Amino acid sequence: MSRVFNFSAGPAALPEAVLEQARNEMLDWQGAGMSVMEMSHRGTEFISIAETAEADLRELLGVPEGYKVLFLQGGATSQFSMVPQNLLADKESADYVYTGQWSKKAIAEARKFCRVNIAASSEDGNFTYVPRFGTWRLDPASAYVHITSNETIGGVEYHWVPDVGDVPLVADMSSHLLSRPVDVSRYGVIYAGAQKNIGPAGLTIVVIREDLIGGAPAGIATMADYRTHAESGSMYNTPPTYAIYVAGLVLQWLKGLGGLAEMEKTNIAKSQLLYEYLDSTEFYGCPVSPEDRSRMNVPFRLFDDNLDAQFLAQAKQHGLVELKGHRSVGGMRASIYNAMPVEGVQALLEFMRAFERSHG
Numbered sequence: 001m002s003r004v005f006n007f008s009a010g011p012a013a014l015p016e017a018v019l020e021q022a023r024n025e026m027l028d029w030q031g032a033g034m035s036v037m038e039m040s041h042r043g044t045e046f047i048s049i050a051e052t053a054e055a056d057l058r059e060l061l062g063v064p065e066g067y068k069v070l071f072l073q074g075g076a077t078s079q080f081s082m083v084p085q086n087l088l089a090d091k092e093s094a095d096y097v098y099t100g101q102w103s104k105k106a107i108a109e110a111r112k113f114c115r116v117n118i119a120a121s122s123e124d125g126n127f128t129y130v131p132r133f134g135t136w137r138l139d140p141a142s143a144y145v146h147i148t149s150n151e152t153i154g155g156v157e158y159h160w161v162p163d164v165g166d167v168p169l170v171a172d173m174s175s176h177l178l179s180r181p182v183d184v185s186r187y188g189v190i191y192a193g194a195q196k197n198i199g200p201a202g203l204t205i206v207v208i209r210e211d212l213i214g215g216a217p218a219g220i221a222t223m224a225d226y227r228t229h230a231e232s233g234s235m236y237n238t239p240p241t242y243a244i245y246v247a248g249l250v251l252q253w254l255k256g257l258g259g260l261a262e263m264e265k266t267n268i269a270k271s272q273l274l275y276e277y278l279d280s281t282e283f284y285g286c287p288v289s290p291e292d293r294s295r296m297n298v299p300f301r302l303f304d305d306n307l308d309a310q311f312l313a314q315a316k317q318h319g320l321v322e323l324k325g326h327r328s329v330g331g332m333r334a335s336i337y338n339a340m341p342v343e344g345v346q347a348l349l350e351f352m353r354a355f356e357r358s359h360g
């Protein structure tokens with residue numbers, strides 16, 4: 001068996017220790033005589049798996065009293081519509097900060113339900129920065145303020161939390177939740193698809209302040225109402241059981257590493273290795289403003305883009321895969337989530353230096 005270093009933006013690499021444990025427990029989970037995939041979601045075994053996962057997530061994130069943790073399906077994309085449907089209540093508009101491809105999709109979906117006020121945008125800079133808070137034009141009548149706190153495609157990350165006063169702050173943290181400590185109390189809603197940094201595809205995590213649940217209009221679809229999931233412990237219907245189980249193993253792995261503050265140190269170190277090199281050479285470049293660069297998704301390009309195909313093919317021969325940038329921006333992107341070991345980043349750097357020496 002030989003495993004590659006997988007720089008995919010998502011579904012993405014999982015910690016090897018987690019995959020091994022899942023393999024070891026595949027046919028017989030802790031004496032149950034069956035796989036987690038085969039268990040009733042209402043049986044004591046699976047209930048204990050889900051409860052442990054929720055408790056571990058609460059512990060790692062330091063989720064305060066008064067917040068619900070929901071394990072849903074439908075991806076972060078479903079949250080683009082669930083947020084406005086549930087949070088608007090008697091309001092008619094919401095504030096959105098437009099920082100790239102994912103906020104663009106969130107905005108387009110919200111426009112089906114309300115008036116969207118673009119409070120700030122980095123479109124003028126081709127989405128290479130986070131607009132300074134002083135430039136935001138927030139509307140105090142808005143139901144909430146929505147940010148995409150890590151733009152997975154552009155590689156732009158908020159390294160600060162906007163102070164939006166009493167209006168609830170909603171954040172799409174799909175591609176950096178669990179990469180660093182978060183002060184959950186600053187947010188009304190945090191949501192994330194699991195397949196970037198948390199576990200397999202199929203699970204969507206929502207952390208929501210309890211007072212924001214229950215305001216949906218009477219005609220809302222049952223599955224779109226946060227109340228349905230909050231009142232049933234995310235078991236209104238069959239939850240994505242295996243994805244919850246693997247995410248639970250990832251949470252235990254994170255606890256074993258010392259939690260999110262420790263994980264953050266590693267993520268800072270890994271991303272700095274890449275950015276320092278990108279800034280030190282004329283052969284490669286990173287378009288993102290230094291203060292807003294993502295620790296999770298590192299976009300870069302070769303100054304001679306005629307070499308792109310050769311770069312990708314040779315990288316693959318070195319066991320470095322999924323480095324092609326998103327089709328909307330081109331170039332390269334190295335996604336270096338929690339599960340990417342520092343050795344993977346070092347191997348990428350070594351390859352990039354060698355490629356520069358032979359083509360620069």
Ligand SMILES: *Cc1c(COP(=O)(O)O)cnc(C)c1O
Nearest residue numbers: 075076077102152172174175193
């Ligand atoms: C991947 C991603 C999404 C979409 O997630 P799905 O789970 O595929 O719906 C939304 N927002 C961000 C920031 C993402 O990285």
